Amino acid sequence: MTTVADVVRLAKEGGDVSALVAAIPYLRFLGISADASSGELIGKMTYSDPLIGNASIPALHGGAIGALLESTAIIQALWESETTALPKIVTITVDFLRSGRPVDTFAKGVFTKQGRRIVNVGVEAWQEDRSRPIARAQVIFLVDESPGSP
Amino acid sequence: MVADFVPVASLLENVARFVPHNQALGIRFASLTDGRVTLALPYDDKLVGNPLTGVIHGGAITALLDAACGLSVYVKLGQAFQIATLDLRIDYLRPATPAKEVHGRAECFKITRSVAFVRCEAFHPLGDQGESDLVAVANGTFMLFRGRPVGARGGSP
Secondary structure: OOOHHHHHHHHHHHOOOHHHHHOOHHHHHHOEEEEOOOOOOEEEEOOOHHHEEEOOOOEEOHHHHHHHHHHHHHHHHHHHOOOOOOOEEEEEEEEEOOOOOOOOEEEEEEEEEEOOOEEEEEEEEEOOOOOOOOEEEEEEEEOOOOOOOO | OOOOOOOHHHHHHOOOOOOHHHHHHOOEEEEEEOOEEEEEEOOOHHHEEEOOOOEEOHHHHHHHHHHHHHHHHHHHHOOOEEEEEEEEEEEEOOOOOOOOOEEEEEEEEEEOOOEEEEEEEEEOOOOOOHHHHEEEEEEEEEEEEEEEEOOOOOOOO
16 A cells, blocks of 8 residues: 555655645645646645635635645655655744735745754745745644654 | 625624635534634545544644634624734644544634734544643734625635
């Protein structure tokens, strides 16, 4: 049986994160994908109507934007650390900067290792214009890098 | 011109119908007690963030708490003005238990002319382990657009 660890290992070896993303049900449900072909890892949330939180504006739900930020941070953490186990989220702080319009949304994380077990990922989300972010988050994860961990 | 406000009670009871993302997640209104709004998020396979353990994704908890926080602001205001989440910080005390419903309870404890301050928590109801029932605690701030009513088609967040 293929486990998440196998998928992560394959993704790192082959440079293709799509199988990793496809292994996580919530990312499939929200239409979140990731692409590292340009050399940097970019998360993407393809627009669909169920992502809407305010139908009268209309604007994306803060929870959907938060999920993209958190997911991009998780994938960035897996990409840059030795672990093949999914990092455990400790804290996420999301700043909402602009309302999310009903279009595709992208995100990019910046990874910092804080000692052996903690990683900190700063992640920013944007839509048409990367220089105008709609949200950013600071995410702290616990990672287990012990050999043979699930 | 008299603004056409949607009654707060209607926004609470229609938390899913007015908000497509809440509906997609299966979020429903659970209770309103002493200004504290509780919403329920039923467990579902599509919410899973870790397929090895069956634990739901943090993003689903974020959506639940954002929704509960926003509604608690309406309750505190007594009227449904447009609001926008400025920031939300969530501390995860432990992973949610697979197959269990998660509730999000929020209380707006302060409003100023422009900003509302909210604290909230996610937990499993009917737990028998006291405090260990808590999954996450969170704090949020919201911007208020006074005089701009929530449209009949839907609320924020």
